[in-house]
Amino acid sequence: MSNVLVLVDHSAGKVRKxxxxxxxxxxxxxxxxxxxxxxxxxxxxxDALPALxxxxxxxxIALSSPELSQFLVAPKAEALQQVAAKVEPSAIxxxxxxEGKEIAxxxxxxxxxGLITDAVDVQEGPxxxxxxxxxxxxxxxxxxxxxxxxxxxxxxxxxxxxxxSPEVEEFEVSISDTAKTARITESKPREATGRPxxxxxxxxxxxxxxxxxxxxxxxAFADSLGAAVGASxxxxxxxxxxxxxxxxxxxxxxxxxxxxxxxxSGAIQHRAGMQTSKTIVAVNKDPEAPIFELxxxxxxxxxxxxxxxATEEVTKRKA
Amino acid sequence: xxxxxxxxxxxxxxxDRRFRSEDNTVDRAGVDGLLSELDEYAVETxxxxxxxxxxxxxxxxxxxxQAADAVKKGLQMGADAGVHVVDDAIHGSDxxxxxxxxxxxxxxxEADLVVFGMGSTDGGxxxxxxxxxxxxxxxxxxxxxxxxxxxxxxxxxRDGDTASETIxxxxxxxxxxxxxxxxxRYPSFKGIMAAKKKxxxxxxxxxxxxxxxxxxxxxxxxxxxxxxARPPRSAGTIVTDEDGSGAAELVEFLSTNKFx
Ligand SMILES: Cc1cc2nc3c(=O)[nH]c(=O)nc-3n(C[C@H](O)[C@H](O)[C@H](O)COP(=O)(O)OP(=O)(O)OC[C@H]3O[C@@H](n4cnc5c(N)ncnc54)[C@H](O)[C@@H]3O)c2cc1C
Ligand SMILES: Nc1ncnc2c1ncn2[C@@H]1O[C@H](COP(=O)(O)O)[C@@H](O)[C@H]1O
Numbered sequence: 001m002s003n004v005l006v007l008v009d010h011s012a013g014k015v016r017k018x019x020x021x022x023x024x025x026x027x028x029x030x031x032x033x034x035x036x037x038x039x040x041x042x043x044x045x046x047d048a049l050p051a052l053x054x055x056x057x058x059x060x061i062a063l064s065s066p067e068l069s070q071f072l073v074a075p076k077a078e079a080l081q082q083v084a085a086k087v088e089p090s091a092i093x094x095x096x097x098x099e100g101k102e103i104a105x106x107x108x109x110x111x112x113x114g115l116i117t118d119a120v121d122v123q124e125g126p127x128x129x130x131x132x133x134x135x136x137x138x139x140x141x142x143x144x145x146x147x148x149x150x151x152x153x154x155x156x157x158x159x160x161x162x163x164x165s166p167e168v169e170e171f172e173v174s175i176s177d178t179a180k181t182a183r184i185t186e187s188k189p190r191e192a193t194g195r196p197x198x199x200x201x202x203x204x205x206x207x208x209x210x211x212x213x214x215x216x217x218x219x220a221f222a223d224s225l226g227a228a229v230g231a232s233x234x235x236x237x238x239x240x241x242x243x244x245x246x247x248x249x250x251x252x253x254x255x256x257x258x259x260x261x262x263x264x265s266g267a268i269q270h271r272a273g274m275q276t277s278k279t280i281v282a283v284n285k286d287p288e289a290p291i292f293e294l295x296x297x298x299x300x301x302x303x304x305x306x307x308x309x310a311t312e313e314v315t316k317r318k319a
Numbered sequence: 320x321x322x323x324x325x326x327x328x329x330x331x332x333x334x335d336r337r338f339r340s341e342d343n344t345v346d347r348a349g350v351d352g353l354l355s356e357l358d359e360y361a362v363e364t365x366x367x368x369x370x371x372x373x374x375x376x377x378x379x380x381x382x383x384x385q386a387a388d389a390v391k392k393g394l395q396m397g398a399d400a401g402v403h404v405v406d407d408a409i410h411g412s413d414x415x416x417x418x419x420x421x422x423x424x425x426x427x428x429e430a431d432l433v434v435f436g437m438g439s440t441d442g443g444x445x446x447x448x449x450x451x452x453x454x455x456x457x458x459x460x461x462x463x464x465x466x467x468x469x470x471x472x473x474x475x476x477r478d479g480d481t482a483s484e485t486i487x488x489x490x491x492x493x494x495x496x497x498x499x500x501x502x503x504r505y506p507s508f509k510g511i512m513a514a515k516k517k518x519x520x521x522x523x524x525x526x527x528x529x530x531x532x533x534x535x536x537x538x539x540x541x542x543x544x545x546x547x548a549r550p551p552r553s554a555g556t557i558v559t560d561e562d563g564s565g566a567a568e569l570v571e572f573l574s575t576n577k578f579x
Contacts, residue, residue, distance in 0.1 A: 011481060072486065073449070074459070097480060098445075098462055105446035108415055109453040114540030115415065117444045127544065132443075137338070138547045145540035181458035182488035185474075189482045203578065225578065243464070243478050243499055250357065250437065250498045258578050279576060280552075281569065287557070294552055297572045301560025309566035317570065317579055 002030040002090035007080065007103070008052065009095040010036070013043020015051040017200050018095045020159035022152055023055035025122045027162065029091050031058045034166070035083055037076055038064035045168055056162035061087070061171050067180065073099055074179035077106035082173050084111060089147060091126050096151035097199075104151045113146025120156050120255070120276070134249070134268050135275030154199040155255050190244060196228045198245060203258045206230035206247055206274075210263015210284065210303055213240045217307035218262055224314040230254065230274075232264045248273035262303040266291025283307065320374035320490070322365045323430040325421055325451070326358040326393055328386035329441040342536060343543040344411050345441055354389040358436035359396070359503035364496045365434045366397045366504070368468050375399045377428060381409065381420050387519070394514035395506035401519035402428065408524055411536025414442070418450030420534060423527035425455060432473070435495040437462055448495040458488035464499035 004026040009016045019034075026032035034057040036045045045062040052060055063079050080103065084092065092107065094100040096118050108115035121129035126148055130139045142148070198204065205227045207218035215229070222229045231241035233248055247254055249269040259277035264270060266282070266289060274280070275294065282291045287300045299306050331351045339346045354362075365376045378393035380386050381404040390401035404424055412420070425433055438445035452459035463475030463486075473494060474487040506514070524531060532538055558568050573579055 072459075074453075077453070099479075101444070101446055102449040102459075102461060105414070105444075105449035106453040108446075108540075109418070109450050112540075114413070115444075115446065116541055117446060131549075133441075136549050138549055139343075139543055140545040141541055141543045143540060144542050178456050182460050182486060182492075184484050184486050186485035187482045188484075190480075225573075244480060249440065249443075258573075258576075275549075279578075280555075281572070283565075283569070287559070292555075292557055294555075295557070296552075296555040297569065298555060298557040299560055299565040299569050300557060301565040305563070306560055306565045306569065309563050310569050313566060313570040314573070314579060317574065 003033045004030040005089040005092045007094045008036045013047030015048050020055045021157045022093045024157045024160045034060045036062045057166045060166045060168045071180045073102045075175040077103045079173040081110045091148040094151045096153045114143030115149045117151045119152045134272035198228045201228035203227035204230050204256045205260040208232035208264030209234040221307045221311045224311045265289050320431045322374045322432045323377045324361045324365045324434045327355045327439045328382040328389035329355040338546045354392040355440045361434040361436045363501045363503040394517045395510045404522045406524045408531035408535045412534045413539040416534040422451050422454040431491045433493045437497045452493040459493040460486045461495040463496045
């Protein structure tokens with residue numbers, strides 16, 4: 001069977017759920033070979049190994065060099081190129097986040113290979129599914145030249161365990177000077193909120209301009225449901241919530257089981273980020289708000305009244 | 320300093336965007352188009368850099384006849400010159416081919432600073448800046464939500480998922496900016512009048528020493544095999560809150576659908 005490279009998405013060695021999804025997809029296409037890039041603070045492959053084995057990696061290629069984390073993405077693309085030259089994979093799967101897409105873009109040029117980004121499904125072929133034009137169209141595509149390079153969105157597959165005990169191969173990479181020309185000079189980690197990650201969460205409660213700047217009721221309702229918190233751009237631009245939580249065209253695209261929009265009108269750019277959610281609920285005091293065109297369940301009312309009462313009720317039922 | 324903004328002409332997001340049934344490519348002719356809103360932030364960044372030091376700003380667009388409108392908008396905002404690469408053979412180009420055309424044009428323009436938007440509002444892959452950087456062998460600092468140019472050093476703040484980072488590189492360099500970077504200006508009446516006299520060059524593939532078989536649909540490395548319009552969502556239940564009834568019904572809905 002052919003090798004399918006999976007670039008491990010992790011934070012300090014802790015493997016993200018998206019990696020389990022990529023490995024699950026890779027098993028449909030061939031034998032998953034995981035590529036782990038560590039660095040000075042990037043964690044070590046031994047931290048990641050159990051999770052990689054659990055989801056069926058047949059082999060783990062470990063690259064580590066301080067240069068890989070300090071110098072942004074160009075060296076990572078170079079490293080992957082060298083791995084690809086050796087492994088000759090039939091496809092390369094990478095997480096569809098900002099860094100993943102940039103690595104994939106560079107790799108496509110280096111390997112003279114077709115690139116598909118933001119796949120929401122990948123089946124044998126590989127044939128990918130993407131959701132485009134604010135979720136109004138579904139497009140199936142394939143790569144016709146070179147090694148298919150595919151970036152895959154979170155929640156594109158349900159992780160399925162398939163225990164293996166992969167061997168680890170240390171791989172020496174050589175990084176060129178041109179790849180080292182842009183560098184990270186400072187990095188302030190984001191404070192952990194204790195809530196699920198936005199792109200991975202099963203439930204998201206988002207607030208918009210209708211919160212009037214008070215995200216308290218949105219956060220409390222989210223916590224009662226074990227949900228992540230999102231925000232519209234209007235709320236982010238007003239400085240009420242950090243940009244990292246923005247849902248929409250220029251924020252995150254999310255596809256949870258349940259999306260609750262509170263005080264959000266439902267502009268096309270917001271829809272672009274949440275329209276593919278399985279179930280959509282809105283609370284808005286304007287019965288004409290376009291968000292109501294999308295919902296499975298809508299409440300016309302003041303979020304400052306509806307959410308706190310609902311939070312109490314949920315907490316009571318769960319107790 | 321020679322600053323070039325890569326700006327794309329895209330179908331209007333509020334119009335009925337669609338695909339051409341003949342070849343599954345984005346319909347760019349049958350739908351009203353405009354300068355991609357996200358590239359306005361790139362134009363604004365370029366103008367700010369120019370105004371705080373020296374430099375000349377050129378708008379570079381690859382696209383069909385109508386794409387000249389995108390160049391014009393950039394000139395109206397205050398850019399000095401425009402280049403429109405147009406050639407029948409370009410239709411159907413994917414990101415890889417677009418990046419090839421842009422990098423040839425950028426080399427010809429001898430750009431010191433190349434500014435991109437964070438992604439086009441139609442295709443939206445957000446990959447062209449990295450591809451151009453790769454092709455030109457230039458450093459790339461991408462997705463800046465704050466940009467400072469200090470002599471030869473370009474420094475950005477990038478608000479990533481896990482950290483807020485400061486990233487720097489030295490000119491010549493590729494920069495992309497997010498929609499957090501600034502507030503794009505509107506063209507003034509004076510700007511609109513002045514734009515009419517600004518130089519715009521039209522280049523073909525031959526001007527860039529490229530041939531038709533290197534770009535366009537025939538040489539694209541990806542192929543769309545199927546396009547389906549998403550079925551409209553079926554109408555949901557809407558209730559009006561009266562004295563707490565809305566919350567109760569909401570929780571009942573969540574419970575029935577096993578979200579509790
Ligand atoms: C290039 C570009 C990119 C963009 N990207 C994004 C993006 O990624 N994400 C995004 O969200 N937007 C994006 N936008 C902005 C988008 O067009 C809208 O402006 C934005 O989504 C509006 O946010 P909102 O719904 O919170 O605010 P509004 O449109 O002002 O809506 C507020 C809603 O709250 C309701 N409301 C008010 N008070 C209450 C109350 N007490 N209780 C209940 N309801 C109440 C109102 O009835 C109204 O419907 C983008 C725009 C552009 C041009
Ligand atoms: N045809 C084009 N002409 C000029 N610039 C482009 C073109 N396509 C993409 N770009 C630039 O590349 C950025 C990213 O585009 P994309 O990778 O298509 O999302 C855009 O914001 C533009 O700055």
